[in-house]
Amino acid sequence: MGHKARKRFGQNFLQDQGVIQRIIRSISPRPEDALVEIGPGLGALTEELLSAAGHLDAIELDRDLVPILRTKFFRYGDHFRIHEADAMKFDYTSLCHGSQRLRIVGNLPYNISTQLIFHLLSHHRHVADMHFMLQKEVVERLAAAPGEKHYGRLGIMAQYYCRVDNLFLVPPEAFDPVPKVDSAIVRLTPYETLPYEAQDVERLQQVVRIAFNQRRKTLRNNLKELISAEDLEALNINPGERPERLTLQEFIRISDFLTHLEQPAEKE
Incomplete structure (x- = not known):
């Protein structure tokens, strides 16, 4: 597409078709889903999500990617809506219709992943599930149990709101440019009723x-x-x-x- 990945946006574009298909199988998108993709990049996952569901809201901060994505998915018309916005500040409730809850997907930039997850947890009542590509260590922190090396604040608060499933690893070679860290796919499923609820x-x-x-x-x-x-x-x-x-x-x-x-x- 002629777009060079930008370090300041933490961009590493997924390109391995085997990994892409495995992610799509994990998500299992359906036409009735309210799908939201954070940071679609060059649209590798977007293409498969749109093919399966037929519609998608995408949130993209890099303004140079917006026209590329609009051109690539022009055939979907109003069924592909791109929001040029910062995912850290975006109001996800604006995408909810009635009682329908969002299914959020994203290859999250490593430099903001923890802050973004805390932001998304604040919208947990409006979310059906979240599937994220993250740095392997971040996924280990999300899924860690008491006594484990990676157990801490992120995992405790994520597990307060969600069931956490560490799905599978993704090697650096699956991306362009190749990152210096391993990645992993995690599924966060917010509880309809919190199993343990704090008074405050x-x-x-x-x-x-x-x-x-x-x-x-x-x-x-x-x-x-x-x-x-x-x-x-x-x-x-x-x-x-x-x-x-x-x-x-x-x-x-x-x-x-x-x-x-x-x-x-x-x-x-």
């Missing part, structure tokens, strides 16, 4: 963030400004434990305790 999710996010500020230190040290060791013990949580050993439910237990402390006492 912002308080939960704060507890998790502070707990992992210095992940090699104990909860007693990291959370001392929020909660005492005695109160942690009362919650049946060992204050000498490191944060990566705690389950989501235990973080919610701490968060709910702090939320309850802040509530004004009821008048008799």
Whole structure:
């Protein structure tokens, strides 16, 4: 297409047809789906998504790619809508119609992937599922269980909202230009009903963030400004434990305790 990948946009264009078909099989797009693609690039996945579903909303920041994509998919007319916008600031609810939930797909730039996932999680009620190509380490962080090396803030908050499935690896040779890291495909499926719900999710996010500020230190040290060791013990949580050993439910237990402390006492 004559477009050179731009480093500032984190562009690495997927070109391996075997990988593309495997991603499409994982997504299994259907005509009734509300499909959204973030960062379509030169349209390798877009072509297959449109072929299967017949319609698509695409969000693309690189203005030089917009005319290329419009020309390539001209035959779809109004069924292919491209939004020249920053995916980090885009209002995804504007694409919802009635009770229909979005199916979001994207080969996400490595430099903004974590921030973008947090942004998308804030729209979880409007999303049926998300399939992303990410740096392998980011997918490992999303899917990590307590006690595992990559377990931390990103995985805890993703798993609060979603079921996380680490689907398969993608080698660097599948892209042009070839990145210096391995990639992986992940599926995030937001829960219709949260299995564990915090009384105040912002308080939960704060507890998790502070707990992992210095992940090699104990909860007693990291959370001392929020909660005492005695109160942690009362919650049946060992204050000498490191944060990566705690389950989501235990973080919610701490968060709910702090939320309850802040509530004004009821008048008799």
